[in-house]
Amino acid sequence: MMSQFYFVLTNPEAEPLLKTEMSIGYPNFKLSYSRPGFLTFKTENAIDFSPWMSRLSGICLGKKPLEELKSLPKAWLWKRVDSLSAPQELIDLSEKSLFKIGEKVTLIMMLGPEEYWVGEYILKKTHFQTPGEVSSIEKNEDAPSRAYYKIAEAFEAFDLPMDSQEKVLELGSAPGGASLFLLDQDLIVYGVDPALMDKEILKNYNFKHIKKAFETLNENNFREDIDWIVSDVNLPPSVVLQEVDRFLTFLEPRGVILTLKLHQDRYLRMLKPVVESFKKKGFTTVELKYLPSYRQEICLVALR
Ligand SMILES: C[S@@+](CC[C@H](N)C(=O)[O-])C[C@H]1O[C@@H](n2cnc3c(N)ncnc32)[C@H](O)[C@@H]1O
Known part of the structure; x- marks a missing residue:
């Protein structure tokens, strides 16, 4: 049987909980490549995968060269840290890509300079309509707390x-x-x-x-x-x-x-x-x- 890879984006504080959840709910999944806030898992039995302790999860298509990404018809771009500077072509591609509820989103996950991973997930109504499921709530200076x-x-x-x-x-x-x-x-x-x-x-x-x-x-x-x-x-x-x-x-x-x-x-x-x-x-x-x-x-x- 072919191995299937999945990705998870989560907040670094939730990673230990995510790992525990994986061991309870997805015991056949093995942790593969990971960076803070980005984890991949490998399994032989593909199933519906949506761990609670994730901002976003989906199928991981692996690491891809920039040239291949430039030819994608539609894709959103998420950067693991804001300070990463992404190529303008990928920024433009992400800004012009629209996805509807129920549609498969292609997500380019930029993990470091020149390091791009690609994932796919179905856009649900309860997803934030933002690349990488980051908050779309504007900062409110009057807010007394988080x-x-x-x-x-x-x-x-x-x-x-x-x-x-x-x-x-x-x-x-x-x-x-x-x-x-x-x-x-x-x-x-x-x-x-x-x-x-x-x-x-x-x-x-x-x-x-x-x-x-x-x-x-x-x-x-x-x-x-x-x-x-x-x-x-x-x-x-x-x-x-x-x-x-x-x-x-x-x-x-x-x-x-x-x-x-x-x-x-x-x-x-x-x-x-x-x-x-x-x-x-x-x-x-x-x-x-x-x-x-x-x-x-x-x-x-x-x-x-
Ligand atoms: C995370 S803070 C809440 C933040 C708040 N919702 C806000 O919007 O700013 C948790 C709060 O729970 C309150 N708390 C703890 N035990 C409580 C109890 N038994 N009854 C009511 N409030 C309690 C604490 O006093 C604290 O203010």
């Missing part, structure tokens, strides 16, 4: 159907990066966090700070319906999920968006059962995605 980008990326990737003036229960809201993004979408945010919120967020009439640990809240704290639960609490996923489960006994949100911290390998094993348990609770779309601004985290989105 969490602004995390929720903005989840919003974009999942096309979250949040409507104006809907109510969001945000668990772990301080200092307020995610709150800022949600308030900018004209949502009403109840931010639960014992820590201090950014002063500008507190001034917003659509924000209410519940300065408590989320474990202390119960149904008596909620006079109004909650449309969304968002969480980025820095506690183990087992604790966060148990608390979210408890909230779901008295709240009926349209959707739940959780950033789960995967600081230990064993948390990876929880993810599949967690997806199944959200489906059993009546959420029809339940997906996991590693977002471009993530470190050792994963986003779980569950929509009714």
Whole structure:
């Protein structure tokens, strides 16, 4: 049987988790050539390959000479580090190449000066429409934390159907990066966090700070319906999920968006059962995605 090669692009912080995930979920895949943020794997049994801890993954066609790349009809170009200077022909090719959802993307991955690898993947709706799945969210100088980008990326990737003036229960809201993004979408945010919120967020009439640990809240704290639960609490996923489960006994949100911290390998094993348990609770779309601004985290989105 012919060997098949696959590539993964991920953030360097997630590489140890990716390797653990590969050993659990893809035991027949052997690590082959790799550089920080770029890994290839070899296998004899080709299967559907989409590890969670990757920004992007697909079939790897190997290292190619520049001359061969210049004749490609369409291709996107991704550089492993911004400081690499790519040939103008490849920059032009990438800028004029458009890919539709469902189409096979050819991706040129520039790993070093004169070092080009080529991969292919099918463009999904939840992909960022950027070469190498880098974030397309613009820098916001007012954002009090990195969490602004995390929720903005989840919003974009999942096309979250949040409507104006809907109510969001945000668990772990301080200092307020995610709150800022949600308030900018004209949502009403109840931010639960014992820590201090950014002063500008507190001034917003659509924000209410519940300065408590989320474990202390119960149904008596909620006079109004909650449309969304968002969480980025820095506690183990087992604790966060148990608390979210408890909230779901008295709240009926349209959707739940959780950033789960995967600081230990064993948390990876929880993810599949967690997806199944959200489906059993009546959420029809339940997906996991590693977002471009993530470190050792994963986003779980569950929509009714
Ligand atoms: C990664 S930060 C959240 C960032 C925040 N979402 C933002 O947008 O700026 C994690 C937060 O979880 C909060 N946290 C930790 N344990 C908590 C608990 N039991 N209840 C509520 N918040 C908690 C911490 O105080 C911290 O502010």
